Amino acid sequence: MKLLLLGATGRVGCEIARLAAQDGHQVNVLVRTPEKLPSDIKVRQVFRGDATVKEDIEQAIEGCDAVVSALGTDGGTVLTDAVPLLITAMQERSIKRLLTMGTAGILNSRTDPGLLRYQSSESKRKLTRAAREHHEAYLAIKESYLDWTIICPTYLPDGPPTGNYRTEKDYLPLEGMQISTGDTAEFAYKQLSSEEFLCSRVGIAY
Known part of the structure; x- marks a missing residue:
């Protein structure tokens, strides 16, 4: 498979790039600073x-x-x-599969039906600017004709993959408090070959 990866120099993005490259996929990355890409990740082409x-x-x-x-x-x-821009470029080229990283704030609230977590009493964050931007991106993706999945982790400390985590469509798993960058990247990468969460958000936590 030939992949375009955005955000490859980030904590989750670089792990997704590593997994895809190790499996033999041809990975294009678009990054502002190619020098920040870890040297052990062998991608197909780096676009500055x-x-x-x-x-x-x-x-x-x-x-x-x-x-x-x-x-x-x-x-x-x-x-x-x-x-x-990404949605338009994909639709013009008949590229259907889009996998993106979101935030647990844009998952459905359990305490306040009809609201998202960042809009409800579930959210402990006083600042909602980032969640609002993720929400706007989610709405644009939802209205597209793409086969999309949005991975929505909660608190995201650095850490290796354990393979032991919970996921739930459109909600954060009950009492989920955190998930490592390694497990988030591993789960996200697996969704490229899965239709389980097609056209939905998915919460991930321990």
């Missing part, structure tokens, strides 16, 4: 560019079969600027 620039997305996505986005909110509007 910006995911918020239409021409950069179009160059990096050419010939790919699927897209994985591990972009974060980056304290600005990177996510909401990049997602519409």
